[in-house]
Amino acid sequence: MAQDAAAPRGAPASDIDPFTREHILDPYAWHHRLREMGALVWLTKYQCFFAPRYAEVHRIISEYQTFSSAAGVGYTNFNKEKPWRQPSMLLEADPPDHTKRRAVVGRILSAPNLRGFRAGFEVEANKLIDHLLEVGEVDAVPDVAQAFVLKVFPDAVGIADGDRTNLIKYGTMVFNAFGPQNEIFDDSVRDLGEVGPWIMERCQHKNLKPGRLGDQVYQAVAGGQITAEEAPILVRSFLSAGVDTTIYGAGNALWSLATNPAEWAKVKANPALAKPAFEEVLRYESPFQTFFRTTIEDVELAGITIPGNEKVMVNMGSANRDPRKWDRADVFDISRDVRGHVGLGYGIHACIGQMISRLEVDVLLSELARRKIDFEVSGPTQHIVHNTLRGFAKLPMRFKQGS
Secondary structure (H helix, E strand, O other), X not given: OOOOOOOOOOOOEEOOXXXXXXXXXXXXHHHXXXXXXXXXXXXXXXXXXXXXXXXXXXXXXXXXXXXXXXXXXXXXXXOXXXXXXXXXXXXXXXXXXXXXXXXXXXXXXXXXXXXHHHHHHHHHHHHHHHHHHHHOEEEHHHHHHHHHHHHHHHHHHOEOOOOOHHHHHHHHHHHHOOOOOOHHHHHHOOOHHHHHHHHXXXXXXXXXXXOOHHHHHHHHHHOOOOOOOHHHHHHHHHHHHOOHHHHHHHHHHHHHHHOOHHHHHHHHHOHHHHHHHHHHHHHHOOOEOEEEEEEOOOEEEOOXXXXXXXXXXXXXXXXXXXXXXXXXXXXXXXXXXXXXXOEOEOHHHOOOOHHHHHHHHHHHHHHHHHOOEEEEEOOOOEEOOOOOEOOEEEOEEEEEEOO
């Protein structure tokens, strides 16, 4: 993109940098400012459009025919620059290549196929709850969200025991790469030489437990639905999509419910409300904040012409708090109708791990509610500094038996 390009006619311009530490840690004020500026805002630092409102965000991530993912879902335009890693065969591909792969993964990660894992997840959730009641006060990031997700998800995929924190390191690299190549990105890829081979080794068929989700990908090779070369890359997609976002989503859920105790009381009274409660978390504290799309051709959006082969930044966190779409958008309310939220994307490129992520958090919250567990924030919290995701780096909490 031309570094000295003027703002396109009709577009308000802003010198806000969404990727500064200050703006990452406290996004909602500048989200509001940009939403009020217009449906599309020209970011002078990055020479690209920013979509802060729900209607435009929803259209952009829905219309793959116009707003492509194949040139990368980050700031880097693969049509103009070489990516630092092999692009995702799902997230960074469009039909027709995307279609057959998504069909295979969609079947494996569908709710009916995942149903058999629920009982095992419940066992692990209750072991964790027993531990929380024993120790009382914990950091809910490593001791709850990470502990639960790094147990049940890799087990479901069929990953052998080992240093599963490498899964977090890998996801951090992948998602930080969707922003600019700034210091945040540089810090995240320092362990690439060690973590990258570790991940790919665990995606090989010989290292996956029979019958689990990873093995089911390779069964699709035998069925002729995908190639042998595609299989390990698709398993890798599981590992990049199913760890970080679920951990941060679980942490955001615990914080949202702890700081809104009347809402948690509703879930305790009816554990079936864990599911809609998590959907409101995904809207209110979206673990996915930003993605990019690339225009395939010139397109008019909100009365402004965007040239072809240019990046557009979409902000799901801002869209999910757009008062044009949501009444009392800044209020956490588990009874609201959140259908259509974009907390895990939307359309054919929505998060591939969304069903298992929803299952994991539903089980955790449901079991906490069923056992009438109360929890509260017990000290200063700290958010992650991340180019793409929003979640907690530190979340001290106190757990106790309630009534």
